[in-house]
Amino acid sequence: xxxxxxxxxxxxxxxxxxxxxxxxxxxxxxxxxxxxxxxxxxxxxxxxxxxxxxxxxxxxxxxxxxxxxxxxxxxxxxxxxxxxxxxxxxxxxxxxxxxxxxxxxxxxxxxxxxxxxxxxxxxxxxxxxxxxxxxxxxxxxxxxxxxxxxxxxxxxxxxxxxxxxxxxxxxxxxxxxxxxxxxxxxxxxxxxxxxxxx
Numbered sequence: 001x002x003x004x005x006x007x008x009x010x011x012x013x014x015x016x017x018x019x020x021x022x023x024x025x026x027x028x029x030x031x032x033x034x035x036x037x038x039x040x041x042x043x044x045x046x047x048x049x050x051x052x053x054x055x056x057x058x059x060x061x062x063x064x065x066x067x068x069x070x071x072x073x074x075x076x077x078x079x080x081x082x083x084x085x086x087x088x089x090x091x092x093x094x095x096x097x098x099x100x101x102x103x104x105x106x107x108x109x110x111x112x113x114x115x116x117x118x119x120x121x122x123x124x125x126x127x128x129x130x131x132x133x134x135x136x137x138x139x140x141x142x143x144x145x146x147x148x149x150x151x152x153x154x155x156x157x158x159x160x161x162x163x164x165x166x167x168x169x170x171x172x173x174x175x176x177x178x179x180x181x182x183x184x185x186x187x188x189x190x191x192x193x194x195x196x197x198x
Contacts (some may be wrong), residue, residue, distance in 0.1 A: 074153060077129070086112050130156070
């Protein structure tokens with residue numbers, strides 16, 4: 001959102017209507033030209049383009065870790081409060097990898113949220129930790145307001161997709177917006193990808 005002013009300045013004849021929703025939406029029925037989807041594509045038949053990839057981290061405020069202790073291994077997270085992002089992927093189970101070692105844990109907590117905005121607010125309020133992409137907390141990670149822990153353990157990367165309505169050719173404005181987002185991610189240090197699924 002903070003960078004939309006750049007896109008609007010580059011395209012003065014375009015208006016933008018943004019729908020913030022973490023549920024699957026029928027793009028044609030909703031009249032949406034392009035959707036940004038983070039994670040796995042639920043429908044392999046959609047027209048899509050992978051425009052970025054980001055590392056997931058275990059994140060919380062420094063104050064939270066000062067109170068509850070800094071986890072040293074993924075198993076230590078079981079003694080912490082997770083802010084669980086309710087996603088279509090199912091249970092909040094995470095596979096951590098370090099070299100050739102892999103361990104899987106299912107986190108739990110008193111707060112479950114259905115939108116990433118709620119996860120952000122819960123973490124910033126010090127209610128617990130979240131497993132989230134660096135995208136979700138980029139400004140706070142940079143400022144130190146949010147701390148990443150277990151950084152020597154790798155979590156699965158998260159992909160960002162530009163998804164276009166099935167059965168319609170992507171409009172020039174939708175392609176321009178997807179390219180803008182991809183460019184902004186590369187400026188921010190996140191890797192982009194030109195892979196395409198049709």
